Amino acid sequence: MNHQQQSILLDSAARFPPPQGVKFSYGTSGFRAEASILESTVYRVGILAALRSIKTQAVIGLMITASHNHVSDNGVKIADPGGEMLSQQWEPFADSLANASDPEHLLQLILEFVKKENIQFEGGKGAEVLLGRDTRPSGESLLEAAKQGIRSIVGAVAVDMGVVTTPQLHWMVRATNKGEKASEHDYFDQLISSFRCLLDLIPQGAQSSNKEKMIVDAANGVGGLKLEVIKKSIHGLNFEVRNTGKEGVLNDGVGADFVQKEKVTPYGFSTADVGMRCASLDGDADRLVYFTVLPNSSGKIELVDGDKILSLFALFIKEQLSILEEANNKKVNNSYEAHLGVVQTAYANGASTDYLKQAGLEVVLTPTGVKYLHEKAADFDIGVYFEANGHGTILFSSNFLSWLDVRVNELGSTAKGSEQLKAALRLLAVSKLINQAVGDALSGLFLVEAILQHMGWSIHKWNELYNDLPSRQLKVKVVDRTAVVTANAETEVVSPPGIQEAINVLTAKYPRGRCFIRPSGTEDVVRVYAEASRQQAADDLASSVAKLTDQFLGSH
Numbered sequence: 132m133n134h135q136q137q138s139i140l141l142d143s144a145a146r147f148p149p150p151q152g153v154k155f156s157y158g159t160s161g162f163r164a165e166a167s168i169l170e171s172t173v174y175r176v177g178i179l180a181a182l183r184s185i186k187t188q189a190v191i192g193l194m195i196t197a198s199h200n201h202v203s204d205n206g207v208k209i210a211d212p213g214g215e216m217l218s219q220q221w222e223p224f225a226d227s228l229a230n231a232s233d234p235e236h237l238l239q240l241i242l243e244f245v246k247k248e249n250i251q252f253e254g255g256k257g258a259e260v261l262l263g264r265d266t267r268p269s270g271e272s273l274l275e276a277a278k279q280g281i282r283s284i285v286g287a288v289a290v291d292m293g294v295v296t297t298p299q300l301h302w303m304v305r306a307t308n309k310g311e312k313a314s315e316h317d318y319f320d321q322l323i324s325s326f327r328c329l330l331d332l333i334p335q336g337a338q339s340s341n342k343e344k345m346i347v348d349a350a351n352g353v354g355g356l357k358l359e360v361i362k363k364s365i366h367g368l369n370f371e372v373r374n375t376g377k378e379g380v381l382n383d384g385v386g387a388d389f390v391q392k393e394k395v396t397p398y399g400f401s402t403a404d405v406g407m408r409c410a411s412l413d414g415d416a417d418r419l420v421y422f423t424v425l426p427n428s429s430g431k432i433e434l435v436d437g438d439k440i441l442s443l444f445a446l447f448i449k450e451q452l453s454i455l456e457e458a459n460n461k462k463v464n465n466s467y468e469a470h471l472g473v474v475q476t477a478y479a480n481g482a483s484t485d486y487l488k489q490a491g492l493e494v495v496l497t498p499t500g501v502k503y504l505h506e507k508a509a510d511f512d513i514g515v516y517f518e519a520n521g522h523g524t525i526l527f528s529s530n531f532l533s534w535l536d537v538r539v540n541e542l543g544s545t546a547k548g549s550e551q552l553k554a555a556l557r558l559l560a561v562s563k564l565i566n567q568a569v570g571d572a573l574s575g576l577f578l579v580e581a582i583l584q585h586m587g588w589s590i591h592k593w594n595e596l597y598n599d600l601p602s603r604q605l606k607v608k609v610v611d612r613t614a615v616v617t618a619n620a621e622t623e624v625v626s627p628p629g630i631q632e633a634i635n636v637l638t639a640k641y642p643r644g645r646c647f648i649r650p651s652g653t654e655d656v657v658r659v660y661a662e663a664s665r666q667q668a669a670d671d672l673a674s675s676v677a678k679l680t681d682q683f684l685g686s687h
């Protein structure tokens with residue numbers, strides 16, 4: 132970075148002083164805070180995005196959203212070249228940039244990092260950053276801050292993609308870097324045509340019990356806007372979108388986070404909807420859960436969560452693979468044993484994990500946070516991952532996809548109309564419909580709908596795959612949550628010493644008891660999760676472990 136470049140950066144940084152007395156941390160979902168204090172942070176993430184683009188010689192994404200949080204909050208996160216989350220190696224740099232006290236300090240940090248990472252300003256492609264934001268009113272001014280941050284790196288280009296869902300922006304970054312068509316129009320086209328393809332491949336005679344209308348709660352967020360666009364061109368699904376944001380407030384009594392945590396109907400739903408197939412998106416449309424309104428229950432719902440979506444996807448894929456493998460057994464030359472794996476966290480309901488294992492699936496647990504699940508899922512030919520809260524997707528390895536392409540061509544000439552060809556085409560369509568960059572509520576919704584039609588299942592039939600074990604989650608405020616250190620995908624506490632043994636003793640008292648504690652990555656609390664064969668037992672176990680946590684770690 133020459134002197135002129137340094138002075139441009141100093142000048143522009145002086146226009147974005149950081150708020151006093153606030154410490155920012157790039158958590159599991161980037162920086163999040165009350166929108167009014169975020170300008171300097173977003174400006175600095177703009178700088179980081181431009182540097183990341185120069186370093187990787189690829190297009191980078193910058194998304195302004197606070198997802199399911201309050202409308203007055205906002206946040207910012209980075210999408211790496213493949214559309215995945217920012218490399219964990221750069222997170223400490225993001226933290227130090229966000230917390231730098233003044234322009235000189237900021238410049239010094241940048242110069243040190245540029246040297247350490249050997250970022251070359253001359254001779255390369257120059258930086259390009261795609262910008263997206265959700266529907267929050269603060270998004271526009273924060274977008275301007277991001278642009279100024281990007282442009283303070285001489286030669287860096289900011290491309291505004293407008294109001295988009297988080298997964299759309301990740302998809303666009305991935306597609307751009309792969310040299311594919313990457314506009315919003317292309318995203319819709321791919322989604323609609325692959326959904327159509329799956330419907331065209333439905334076996335004759337599948338029941339049509341779920342062809343009746345379904346309803347989507349769009350959390351008064353960006354997902355609603357996009358669904359209304361899709362609705363104009365999609366055939367084969369009759370759906371109504373509620374909470375589109377025209378009237379209600381973003382995430383206020385609506386959306387996937389609310390529905391999953393509170394287990395009650397979102398605003399705009401009532402007993403008139405009893406038994407209907409309903410889905411909820413979150414504020415930036417990267418989470419999806421389904422539910423039905425229970426009769427005579429004053430707003431209670433039956434929740435069909437991320438674990439059940441995962442189970443549905445995994446079953447469908449396994450079915451297609453076994454059709455293809457039947458062909459392998461008949462000694463087809465070009466055989467391939469695809470390694471299918473399922474990735475969950477400790478929050479996955481124990482009944483789901485048992486069910487998946489009994490279905491013959493390989494299940495792996497990772498710590499909480501999609502970056503961990505995503506990374507693990509990428510180890511498989513087909514890796515399906517979901518958090519219980521509804522964030523997840525399916526990853527297909529490029530090896531498997533290349534094999535599948537060849538196989539489709541072969542079968543197309545030698546076995547037209549065969550079950551094998553159909554299974555191969557279905558897998559190919561799934562890989563196009565489902566977002567390969569990140570969990571995506573829109574593409575997830577259309578895949579669920581296509582599979583339910585394929586199976587001829589109602590939401591009730593789907594929900595009956597297994598019965599969730601009753602569970603309870605609690606939060607405990609402690610003096611220092613980082614004192615809790617866990618191992619084995621957060622299922623065991625290794626420090627403070629003695630607490631795990633005490634949890635084990637309590638857990639052993641309850642049939643099918645399971646319990647763990649971990650420090651939250653997004654809130655200043657320790658989370659307690661407990662499940663058992665009965666609700667009262669899960670509640671008791673959770674509250675006794677919460678007490679224990681309080682005793683060991685001291686409350687405020």
Ligand SMILES: CC(=O)N[C@H]1[C@@H](OP(=O)(O)O)O[C@H](CO)[C@@H](O)[C@@H]1O
Nearest residue numbers: 159160500501518520651652653654
């Ligand atoms: C129990 C739970 O739902 N935890 C959520 C929550 O993380 P915590 O680290 O538990 O605060 O926010 C994460 C980011 O959205 C999400 O990935 C995760 O699943």
Ligand SMILES: [Mg+2]
Nearest residue numbers: 198413415417
């Ligand atoms: Mg979200």
